[in-house]
Amino acid sequence: MNPMLQYGPMGVHRLIVALCLLLGSSIAYSQHATGSDLFGGEQAFQNFCANCHGAAGNQIANVDLGRGVFRKPYSDSELTDILIKGIPGTPMPATPGMSPEQATRIVAYLRSRAVARDPGAAGDAARGRALFAGKGQCSTCHRAQGEGSRVGPDLTRIGLLRTPEQLAISLLEPDREVQPNNRWYGVTLKGGERIEGRLLNQDAYSVQLLDSTSQLRSFQRSDLRRAGFLPSPMPSVRGLLAEQEIADVVQYLTTLRGGTAAQVEPRALLHPDSQPGNWLSYSRDYANQRHSPLTQIHSRNVDKLQLQWVWQARSLEKFEATALVVNGVLYTVQAPNDVVALDATTGRIFWTYSHQPTPARTCCGRVNRGLAILGDTLFMGTVDAHLLAIDAKSGTLLWDTVVADASAQYSITMPPLVVKDRCTSAPRAATWASGVSWPRMT
Ligand code: HEC
Numbered sequence: 001m002n003p004m005l006q007y008g009p010m011g012v013h014r015l016i017v018a019l020c021l022l023l024g025s026s027i028a029y030s031q032h033a034t035g036s037d038l039f040g041g042e043q044a045f046q047n048f049c050a051n052c053h054g055a056a057g058n059q060i061a062n063v064d065l066g067r068g069v070f071r072k073p074y075s076d077s078e079l080t081d082i083l084i085k086g087i088p089g090t091p092m093p094a095t096p097g098m099s100p101e102q103a104t105r106i107v108a109y110l111r112s113r114a115v116a117r118d119p120g121a122a123g124d125a126a127r128g129r130a131l132f133a134g135k136g137q138c139s140t141c142h143r144a145q146g147e148g149s150r151v152g153p154d155l156t157r158i159g160l161l162r163t164p165e166q167l168a169i170s171l172l173e174p175d176r177e178v179q180p181n182n183r184w185y186g187v188t189l190k191g192g193e194r195i196e197g198r199l200l201n202q203d204a205y206s207v208q209l210l211d212s213t214s215q216l217r218s219f220q221r222s223d224l225r226r227a228g229f230l231p232s233p234m235p236s237v238r239g240l241l242a243e244q245e246i247a248d249v250v251q252y253l254t255t256l257r258g259g260t261a262a263q264v265e266p267r268a269l270l271h272p273d274s275q276p277g278n279w280l281s282y283s284r285d286y287a288n289q290r291h292s293p294l295t296q297i298h299s300r301n302v303d304k305l306q307l308q309w310v311w312q313a314r315s316l317e318k319f320e321a322t323a324l325v326v327n328g329v330l331y332t333v334q335a336p337n338d339v340v341a342l343d344a345t346t347g348r349i350f351w352t353y354s355h356q357p358t359p360a361r362t363c364c365g366r367v368n369r370g371l372a373i374l375g376d377t378l379f380m381g382t383v384d385a386h387l388l389a390i391d392a393k394s395g396t397l398l399w400d401t402v403v404a405d406a407s408a409q410y411s412i413t414m415p416p417l418v419v420k421d422r423c424t425s426a427p428r429a430a431t432w433a434s435g436v437s438w439p440r441m442t
């Protein structure tokens, strides 16, 4: 088998090798191996073993040395024995010239591959959870499952968004791979107030932040005394946590796969009048009245309305959507299937998420009628009949599920509907194809 198929692009391969060094003395095993031992181990592996086992270590059935997969749960000393004495009666040769130190080094390398594959595998999620709130001091900056501070990114869904390798890097070297959405930025208002947070967007006139209290904030540069990037405020866990503890925290983070940091609760959808300044579903209420109870604008002053801002959509296709408004943030769509989060006061963009639908033939244009929201998750149907869930704060895709077969002319142009904690979506077949257009609820 081509080793590239196993490891993907070289970048990933290099990352894994880098991790072997980074995770150095290996989280759970081989207490005495240092980074240079592992490196020596890798060279020895390539020189003496790759002939038969393959460069990626996966050429022999049921043995994947590159991923630390063996046929039996060998101890370290059993493995060193195998390397020196071979497996009698099989092609696995004895190498009597190999010193126990060399053999130990190769074993450490093989073990580190298993750990690099999943740095949390050797960890204990329950211990990791306790460390998160306690000794690790993570919850002084991070929120998970509705608890903790909002200074750093909410980690409630981090297990869905990042691999264990990426999580380990984040903990060990917070400044090394900062997600574009997590770059830390500070502004000082003319009045002296300082606000820090994640930079979402900026231009010559304004700055958009997700501030340290998790509010989407937009500032005019003319109101600022100072503005600029700051280093990540997150400290490395090196020196703070032991290696086993790091594995525990990584393991805990991988279990964080959603939760209820609810910005929009089902209750608010059921009683939209409790939040008159928001527009939380396509038709605003389940009776589909689309009538705002706000009274500031009325028939006697409507002629005084003036243009405040213009948003230039990057699409020449039709608009048939009603926007959602959640606490000053306007969420809308642009055809065919982009989601855009805008500052409702200035029209500045916080983020744009783009789904590229597979070419689908729809009856009446590649339109989209809008979004649904529940908690901090936006939902959108696509013209190729997928249903997408997108994080309302960062614009990150959370999941993408195929609802119906686009090649059978199914598409979704209607906004999804949230009922309690369920999201429903109605695909339809193009009228030109079937003569009838009939919704199918899923
Ligand atoms: C001449 C070919 C050859 C070379 C060189 C070789 N191996 Fe093997 N190795 C094999 C074969 C074949 C097996 C499977 C033996 C069996 O059927 O049990 C094996 C089995 C093993 C096993 C046991 C796997 C398991 O799950 O039971 C380990 C560990 C191993 N090799 C490591 C190494 C290392 C490390 C090196 C280099 C120092 C190496 N081998 C060099 C052919 C080779």
Ligand code: HEC
Residues within 6 Å of the ligand: 132, 136, 137, 138, 139, 140, 141, 142, 151, 152, 153, 158, 162, 167, 170, 171, 174, 175, 177, 178, 179, 182, 183, 184, 232, 233, 234, 235, 237, 249, 253
């Ligand atoms: C002083 C505040 C602070 C502390 C303490 C802190 N973090 Fe962070 N963390 C941040 C900030 C800000 C970011 C975003 C910038 C970055 O990636 O460095 C971040 C980023 C992260 C990321 C990457 C998020 C992503 O989207 O990829 C992870 C994972 C993480 N932290 C986990 C932890 C864990 C686990 C702990 C405890 C051991 C911890 N943090 C302690 C502030 C903090």
